[in-house]
Amino acid sequence: MTDSSFVATTDLLGQSIRELETLFAGWGEKPFRARQLMQWVHQRGSVDFASMSSLAASLRARLAEQVRGPLPRVVRDHVAADFTRKWLFDVGAHNAIETVFIPERARGTLCVSTQVGCAVGCGFCSTGAQGFNRNLSTGEIVAQVWLARALLCSSESASPLRLRAASMHHRYPAPALACNAASAAAPASAAAAACTATAPALDRLRSEPPAHPLALEQAPAEEESESGKAISNVVFMGMGEPLQNYEATLGALRILLSDLAYGLSRRRVTVSTSGVVPMIDRLAGDCPVALAVSLHAPHDDLRSRLVPLNQKYPIAQLLAACRRYLRASPRDFITFEYTMIAGVNDSLAQAQALRDLLCSVPSKVNLIPFNPIAGSAFRRSTTQQIRSFAEVLLAAGITATIRKTRGDDIAAACGQLAGSVQDRTSRTVRMHRAAGRSPQAVSTW
Ligand code: SF4
Structure with a gap:
């Protein structure tokens, strides 16, 4: 400069x-x-x-x-019935990314995007179906946190999030970081409008039991200490593969951890990867934070079909990288994400194979009920099948949780983020031609 x-x-x-x-x-x-x-x-x-x-x-x-210059413009601001909140941010050239805030009893988790689209192309993922346009810059990744906090702060007094927290949980105090009213003024009106629209949903929620029938996951007691922040945890699990945009991701991580900026602990920041093995090793050396790995299958043949990157970095290489990562990790386990797809990867034999696979890596397994996406033939596994699958892991001493589905009524759940991507690869065009559709049909904007 x-x-x-x-x-x-x-x-x-x-x-x-x-x-x-x-x-x-x-x-x-x-x-x-x-x-x-x-x-x-x-x-x-x-x-x-x-x-x-x-x-x-x-x-x-x-x-x-x-x-x-302007900050990314808020194109849409949705609040789900369970108060999960999703923003669509304009990042120029008719592209938009999605960012999701998930309020829970003792923490507020922000899920940020790192790319406009994704080149990995996992078969169960809406982002993957959009194709890929470009990497986000460090500033564009951090801007999601900056804007989300401003939007949450600006609607704090009227927000059902806060009302619900105060009335049901008694543990959702005001954000630790002050908001700047002037800078947040523009998005505030959209935020307030979105929140006001959910008042009937708030009444409904108050009259319902708070837990999802599948909700085995609980925030550990240690998580309580930082719950005073509106955003207490940040997960790099939105649109894109963070480790294929390594330098920008690394820059954003360092700002999130900096005591001069957001001051988050390494344990409260999670990078999720589909398995870019060399970059897992680099992250361990550069800025170790909590690591989540999208596994989704216990065998290479199936995983290569669900997560094409597996052809380059097969499971054995991936797990070896996970073991190396644990030497630097702030957590003493790796989180493995496993999307439960009926008849594809949810059999008890596959649970046993997963159990045997993970015996060499201290693990926590998140079983994620598949969230429907347009054009997919996949179906969600039944509740009973997911429970039976979890029990196989639990019986072997592997921590296994069944992820609550959050925000699926606004397409904010895992695998549902689509944004608006002007695909620069030929993959999507070929895919839609094969299906007899126009590529534009995938846009949600
Ligand atoms: S699951 Fe992650 S890595 Fe796979 S296509 Fe979706 S965003 Fe990309």
Whole structure:
């Protein structure tokens, strides 16, 4: 960056402290000014330089002159009956990404996207069916957290999320980080409108038992301590394969963990991968956070059909990488995601094969009931079959939980995120031609 260049506002969100210090050094500013700016942007949620009272007026003026451009626009803001909230953010050139907030008893989890679409092409995933357009920048990944927090804060007083938390759980205090009303003003109206629309749903929820019949998963007691933050956990499980956009993902992780920014603990940030083995090793060295692996099958032949990347990095290589990762991981287990698809990967024989496979890796298995997506012939496994599958794992001492399906009425559940992707690969076009449809038919925007 030079004096004559300007920084896009989204890029500002992706600047590390070192990059800001370098920029400020070029302006003759002291390093502590960079730290102050980082705190204003990420902790106070402000990109309104005029309001940054601890910065000198001359620096504020220079920032206002050289940092410009809009943040991603909120195209849609949906709140599900269970208060899962999904945003569609415009990232330019007719592309949009999805970000999902999942409120729970003791934590608030934000699921962020790392790519516009995904090139891996898993057969059960709506994102994979959209094709791939481009990687997101570090700033575009962090912007999802920044915007989500602003939207949650701006609708806090009127939000059913808060009302429900206060009335049912008594453990969902105000966010630890202050909101900047000015910067959040534009999205606030959309957020409030979306929340108001869910009032009947709130009444319904209050009269229903809170737990899903399949809800075996409980937040561990240790999770309670940081529940005061609106967003206490961030998972890289939205659109895209994070480890195929490694540098931007790494930059975003470092900002999320920074005490000058969001200050999340490594245990509360999870990267989910379909198994990019070399990058699992790099992540262990660069920035180890909790790791989740999309497994979905106990054998290579089936996994290669469900997760095509398995042809390049088969299960044995993947599990070896997981064992290596555990030496650096903040958690003493790897989470394995396993989507339960009727008649495909849910037999008891397959449960036994999974049990035998995972005996060499400290594991937690998340069994995810398949969420229907348009055009898929797959069906969700029955409740009884999922329970029987889980029992095989539990009997062998493997922690197995059945994931609550959250937000499936707004297509915010696992595998349902589609966004709006102008596919730049030929795969989707071929797929839709084969099915006799127009590629545009997959767009949700
Ligand atoms: S499941 Fe993940 S890796 Fe597979 S296509 Fe979907 S977004 Fe990509």
